[in-house]
Amino acid sequence: MTFRNVQLLGNYLDLLLDMLCVVDDTGRFVYVSASAEQILGYMPAELIGQRMQDYIWPDDVADTLAKAKAVMQGHSLVHFENRYRHKQGHAVYLSWSAKRSEQERVRVGVARDVSAVRLVQARQKLLYAIAEATHQTEDLPALYQQIAGLLSPLLPLQHLRIAVGGSALESWQILTVPVAGKDAAAPELDEQTLCGQVVQSGTRQWALQEQSGGWLALPLPGAEVLQGVLLLHPGVGLSYQRDDLALLDYLAVQLGAAIERKTMLLRLQQQALYDSLTGLANRTLLLDRLQSALQRSSRDQQPLALLYLDLDHFKQVNDNFGHAVGDLLLQQTAQRILQVVRQTDTVARFGGDEFVVLLEQLHQADTALLVAEKIRQALARPFLLADQQLLIAPSIGLALFPEHGTDSRQLLQRADSAMYQAKRDGGDRIKQA
Known part of the structure; x- marks a missing residue:
């Protein structure tokens, strides 16, 4: 024809x-x-x-x-x-x-x-993929990127953002998730205002496309509190339909549960591996990192050092000023030590007023002694606590691998013994094992 x-x-x-x-x-x-x-x-x-x-x-x-x-x-x-x-x-x-x-x-x-049949098939497949991703992917940024990849072939999606944070909207973090193949400039968006409207609405689904430049905002619910807000833009001239909203609502529920689960796991990990008072690594995490560091040092033929320190006359601070002031002293001590060492070093609170510093990748053993002296000088400066100026010096013991031990138990014992020798000699000094 x-x-x-x-x-x-x-x-x-x-x-x-x-x-x-x-x-x-x-x-x-x-x-x-x-x-x-x-x-x-x-x-x-x-x-x-x-x-x-x-x-x-x-x-x-x-x-x-x-x-x-x-x-x-x-x-x-x-x-x-x-x-x-x-x-x-x-x-x-x-x-x-x-x-x-x-x-x-x-x-x-x-x-x-053939939309009716294909959409049913595609959406069912997407539902399974979303459920699988949210339950198996522990890294949240990786999960957000995976969600963008799942949505993009099925729904109009030009821009994707995730707003998560604490109870105060001002502290929320807005994460922009790249959408593959979509690099157009995002329409203007006042995230804080839009998220505030979502929180105040109290509804499970909040679609505000016309009044927000085409942006769609969906709450990410948790078991008891809102976990965040999902912000999507379909592209200029496009909008989300009723079926799209039903699918996105399912995604929001799954994503909210994933964020809540990950947050809970991080909180449990924090409690298990970090000191609640100072935020430093605790004994468990220090021993784990020390074991890994010993393996690396043995392989790379580089020295490793442990600094074991104790605050001189700390008990008198607690007795004279109370435990609240003592806790403030420990927190400020932790911060001063962190300011001296590298980010790759590990600072741990072993309990009470005892701290351990793990120094890795030392090109020469003398570097550990220099770091120990910097810590001693940092802690020798007056502390201003409860309107009182306190002078608290440390006693520091130093042990080197492999010179003073080849395993974690030997190094800790030698560093601990050296610290007690420094204290017996009058404190405010460094002793090498």
């Missing part, structure tokens, strides 16, 4: 539920049947003369153009599926059959709308 015949039969072709399209060699529509309005939301007159690829779903453009090129070279196409963008912005799944008309130098294609 020639193109002219198609035009003559147009009145009858318009009765078809499937969409008939004729595209010329430049890739522009020259005929579209009336069913385009039902399938894509466009009147035929709106499409004629327009480029076909401008209406294809962005992720499907490359594959569709490759198939179109094959048809133009004389190959017939049967049951090829792709997605077009509906006038309202959502994806429409089409199954195409197409053939080249050499005489008219056009390709004629017939498209059947």
